[in-house]
Amino acid sequence: MEAILPLIVQLIAGGAGGNVIAQLIKKVDLGPVGNSIAGAIGGLAGTWLATKIPGLSGLVSGMGATGATAGGIDVAALAGQGVTGLISGGILTAIAGFIKSSMAK
Incomplete structure (x- = not known):
């Protein structure tokens, strides 16, 4: 469970981020399902990428925090x-939405 919970958090947060950006910028809206899928993929990929960047890896993994555990x-x-x-x-939803809208022209 300890290995799956971070993935679930990344998927849900990414999906939420995709839907929020689509509500803020109507031009990038992919529809509720598209926003959720693109956001979830972006949540996983972005978090993985952030762990590879030296300055961000500590923030993503919680290092340096007070160590609050439940x-x-x-x-x-x-x-x-x-x-x-x-x-x-x-971010990934916005990129996908911009690509979709530019290809539709």
Whole structure:
């Protein structure tokens, strides 16, 4: 469960980020399902990429945080992954939406 929970957080946060950016920028809207799928993929990929960048890897993994745990789960790490998933999910959805809208012209 400890290995699956971060993935679930990244997927959900990415999907939420995709839907939020689509509501803010109507031009990139892929529809609710498309926004959720693109956002979820972006949440996973963006969080993985952030762990590879030296300055961001500590933030995503929760290093340097107070170490707040709940039942052996690092809450700070999950929060970092959630924020990273939210942002990267929104970014990938925006990119996919811009590509879709430019190809439709």
